[in-house]
Ligand code: 5AD
């Protein structure tokens with residue numbers, strides 16, 4: 001049967017974004033066509049996130065809306081993928097009987113097989129302890145027809161591992177993504193080579209905790225011989241690759257060898273997302289983070305000694321159970337000390353199955369909101385100060401988007417730059433030299449100097 005159409009809505013992190021691309025490619029290989037109009041789709045996939053309660057509520061309310069579409073079109077297939085699918089499993093079908101397929105985080109590669117075999121009864125997949133991530137060669141053109149040159153992809157995520165073994169007390173990830181498993185080095189390099197051959201200029205290596213790449217259980221000898229730093233060095237050697245990034249790292253596993261890569265690998269962008277979660281040692285210990293504020297600050301200092309221009313970002317949780325005014329003051333003082341370029345900050349949210357959900361001394365919602373506001377206001381001011389420091393300087397900027405009267409690009413530090421009034425012959429992925437003339441809260445403005 002040809003010409004069935006599918007619509008994917010992705011919630012949450014970059015891992016999910018990459019998984020959605022993989023599912024889209026698998027469907028395109030089976031002659032499905034992607035549509036942006038969910039009303040027209042024969043198959044709707046919600047690739048979900050359950051990191052905080054709010055993310056999960058969004059999915060449930062959207063599924064409620066889709067119930068009506070399924071009544072209008074009984075042939076419609078509805079699939080829930082991602083972390084909510086893994087976490088809730090059968091309960092999704094119990095609450096939402098119009099869902100046909102609940103596909104866990106380890107089963108995305110079997111999507112088309114599962115769809116082919118779908119009968120009248122809904123199907124729910126589960127996590128397995130023997131899971132291995134299969135080799136996967138991206139096809140950048142799959143199913144999307146002829147793209148205009150200005151929208152040809154130039155940067156991609158590449159998943160190097162899945163899952164997490166850390167069991168931070170607040171986090172659902174070890175339950176939704178399973179035990180840590182590293183992909184084979186040869187599969188990663190093959191995927192990276194094929195991306196670069198297809199014209200990709202920037203690759204971001206993805207994993208929940210990339211620093212423990214190769215140290216994890218159930219890995220082959222080949223993987224065991226490679227640390228994450230070794231893997232970075234190997235990917236960086238691919239001719240034609242211009243920028244390399246990675247995310248996410250747990251500070252406890254951040255090795256000196258990895259930090260040194262910022263001094264040694266030219267194409268490794270001077271940007272590091274290093275989630276700290278709290279500035280208080282007491283809360284870090286309750287969070288089971290396995291590092292102290294002092295150790296974290298030491299790593300920051302080392303990183304800056306290897307790469308003084310590195311832009312540091314973090315994740316912060318406010319209102320963790322038992323967080324006192326004093327603990328929060330320590331979070332604020334850490335923000336002052338590190339002076340992050342940016343951060344993602346969240347109010348603590350109870351998640352099912354996590355240890356902290358059972359902790360006492362929950363912080364009141366109003367207190368959490370107030371702490372979040374104080375943190376974010378201060379971070380905004382610090383980010384602006386950093387941005388103002390870029391004015392008058394010149395940076396290589398990779399073009400992301402070109403319209404008739406402007407260019408949008410990114411610096412190596414991952415700052416968005418708007419370049420106005422610029423006739424430009426280049427395509428997305430080209431690197432241009434830009435002189436920064438103005439700094440805003442969330443982006444910079446610059447003038448084109450030359451094409452590099
Ligand atoms: N409540 C609030 N924030 C959370 N995060 C993870 N779990 C929770 C939770 N239960 C945040 C952390 C993590 C980011 C991806 O989401 O800061 O680094």
Ligand code: SF4
Nearest residue numbers: 164166167168171173
């Ligand atoms: Fe969650 Fe901690 Fe693993 Fe990050 S390191 S995914 S916060 S358990």
